[in-house]
Amino acid sequence: MMNPTIDEPHLAELKMYTNAEILDISNTTPGWRTALEARQLLAIALGLSNDPVIVEIGAFMGRSSLLLAHACKKNRGGTVHCVDPFDCSGDDFSVPHYQALLRQSGERDLLALYKAKLKRHQLEHWVKIHRGKDYEVARQWSLPIDLLFLDADQSPQGAMTAYLAWEPFLKPGGMIVLSNTYDRIYAEGHDGYYRIAIEQVVSPKFSEITHVDGLTIARKEF
Numbered sequence: 144m145m146n147p148t149i150d151e152p153h154l155a156e157l158k159m160y161t162n163a164e165i166l167d168i169s170n171t172t173p174g175w176r177t178a179l180e181a182r183q184l185l186a187i188a189l190g191l192s193n194d195p196v197i198v199e200i201g202a203f204m205g206r207s208s209l210l211l212a213h214a215c216k217k218n219r220g221g222t223v224h225c226v227d228p229f230d231c232s233g234d235d236f237s238v239p240h241y242q243a244l245l246r247q248s249g250e251r252d253l254l255a256l257y258k259a260k261l262k263r264h265q266l267e268h269w270v271k272i273h274r275g276k277d278y279e280v281a282r283q284w285s286l287p288i289d290l291l292f293l294d295a296d297q298s299p300q301g302a303m304t305a306y307l308a309w310e311p312f313l314k315p316g317g318m319i320v321l322s323n324t325y326d327r328i329y330a331e332g333h334d335g336y337y338r339i340a341i342e343q344v345v346s347p348k349f350s351e352i353t354h355v356d357g358l359t360i361a362r363k364e365f
Contacts, residue, residue, distance in 0.1 A: 277304070
């Protein structure tokens with residue numbers, strides 16, 4: 144079903160990019176998504192059907208949001224619900240990197256920068272922004288989720304809080320994607336999603352568990 148915020152004539156006028164062009168657009172946005180991860184995330188989103196609900200926890204400048212929103216636009220259906228406080232907050236290891244990249248951009252307002260990127264690529268109709276802490280937004284949430292992408296606070300407490308708040312809304316058959324789950328030695332307090340991957344995203348609750356660079360991908364069974 145077509146995104147209800149945009150009519151068919153308007154949709155026909157929107158520029159549709161090839162997958163390679165979408166990946167190039169995403170790659171120009173500062174962030175930490177590798178080329179292989181980007182291709183996999185785009186493929187997962189493009190494979191969704193029936194006007195999917197996609198929830199992205201942690202957006203920063205939109206490197207991954209661009210992939211997910213372009214997939215909705217190409218499929219002519221679905222919405223990316225982006226949850227982020229847009230204040231460069233997070234785990235102690237990540238915050239200085241967020242702040243440095245924002246300074247380098249020449250923009251002081253992270254949310255304004257994010258919205259400008261969506262508008263530049265005609266994606267604002269495919270993204271709904273939820274500004275706030277993930278667990279606070281979750282308290283008001285009710286929609287079943289088709290794809291849950293977790294990439295916010297990387298601390299063990301922050302990652303677990305996000306997982307516990309949002310995983311119950313992921314419907315059976317839905318896909319979960321965790322970022323930064325490399326099997327490596329992490330900086331102190333930066334291994335939250337790696338712990339979720341090895342402790343929570345396991346059989347029998349999840350199946351088809353795969354790893355693509357730092358992404359852990361799985362399908363929820365129940």
